[in-house]
Amino acid sequence: MTTRITELLGIKYPVFQGGMAWIAESTLAAAVSNAGGVGLIAGGSAPIDYLRDQIRRCKELTDKPFGVNIMLMSPNAEDLAQLVIDEKVPVITTGAGNPGKFMEGWNNAGVKVIPVVPSVALAKRMERSGAAAVIAEGTESGGHIGENTTMCLVPQVVDAVSIPVIAAGGIADGRGIAASFMLGAEGVQIGTRFLAAEECQIHPTYKQLVVDAKDTDSIVTGRYTGHPCRNVKTKFSKRLASGEANGSITPDEFEQITLGSLRKAVQDGNLEEGSFLCGAIAGMVKKIQPAGEMIEEMFAEAEKLLNR
Numbered sequence: 001m002t003t004r005i006t007e008l009l010g011i012k013y014p015v016f017q018g019g020m021a022w023i024a025e026s027t028l029a030a031a032v033s034n035a036g037g038v039g040l041i042a043g044g045s046a047p048i049d050y051l052r053d054q055i056r057r058c059k060e061l062t063d064k065p066f067g068v069n070i071m072l073m074s075p076n077a078e079d080l081a082q083l084v085i086d087e088k089v090p091v092i093t094t095g096a097g098n099p100g101k102f103m104e105g106w107n108n109a110g111v112k113v114i115p116v117v118p119s120v121a122l123a124k125r126m127e128r129s130g131a132a133a134v135i136a137e138g139t140e141s142g143g144h145i146g147e148n149t150t151m152c153l154v155p156q157v158v159d160a161v162s163i164p165v166i167a168a169g170g171i172a173d174g175r176g177i178a179a180s181f182m183l184g185a186e187g188v189q190i191g192t193r194f195l196a197a198e199e200c201q202i203h204p205t206y207k208q209l210v211v212d213a214k215d216t217d218s219i220v221t222g223r224y225t226g227h228p229c230r231n232v233k234t235k236f237s238k239r240l241a242s243g244e245a246n247g248s249i250t251p252d253e254f255e256q257i258t259l260g261s262l263r264k265a266v267q268d269g270n271l272e273e274g275s276f277l278c279g280a281i282a283g284m285v286k287k288i289q290p291a292g293e294m295i296e297e298m299f300a301e302a303e304k305l306l307n308r
Helices: 004-009 026-034 048-061 077-086 100-108 120-129 150-160 174-182 192-196 204-212 235-246 251-258 261-268 280-284 291-307
Strands: 015-017 039-042 066-071 091-095 112-117 134-137 165-168 187-190 218-221 229-232
Touching: 015 026, 015 039, 015 291, 026 039, 026 048, 026 066, 026 291, 039 048, 048 066, 048 077, 066 077, 077 100, 100 112, 100 120, 112 120, 120 134, 120 150, 134 150, 150 165, 174 187, 174 291, 187 192, 192 204, 192 280, 192 291, 218 235, 235 251
Parallel strands: 015 187, 039 066, 066 091, 091 112, 112 134, 134 165, 165 187
Antiparallel strands: 218 229
């Protein structure tokens, strides 16, 4: 499947693995890249030495293009922005803000910068700043979310910019990929399905929650903090949602309770204190399988649908 994204990055399939904090590390990223997509290592707020090691490990595991996701609200964003230049990372995706002040340095270093955008306005700004493409992410996605849906956002962004658009949010099979292409996208970013990849290093409890999820098993918490987040429904996430709704948990208390909760989910499988982030599409993730098998299966289905 040839698009401007495959040509821009020299990849076989126009698919990105989401840069999920505490989840997207070198093993998963390399597996996706080796399968013909673009694997991403999540920057998050992790120590720079750890991220340098992850980048170098990924280089040992694959000779294919891979990337790093930088959360711009992270306290170490400036250090990480320089690290990806020093380590000659070929692709950067960004989230949670405007990467404008870093764009010149990245572009001068030959890095392909592909920001995640929740709106047409930010997509236009990123094009003017020199972005190679943008990822239009709908509210169906897991983790931190905007308000616009993928179905509504993607075609509006496609119409507003001339650079390639990658669709994200609520995509987990070939039908979602084919639909994204019909909306004008030239690639997709997938997060939730890769949680069930054999190479994904999350706790088995987390992986099983995703595989067992039904269509109604995701919940959004934290809207009143300004940072809404989509999770798997657990007693913990339902308690947060209830406290938010009835006012028994203040925004400051919410932030305190959830501090470190993603790490507790990813590393410990802690159902009492962990935030198990996932997208609304989790109900379609039915089995654990190799990342490469997932990609081949999805794109075979997408090509069949598009050719039909």
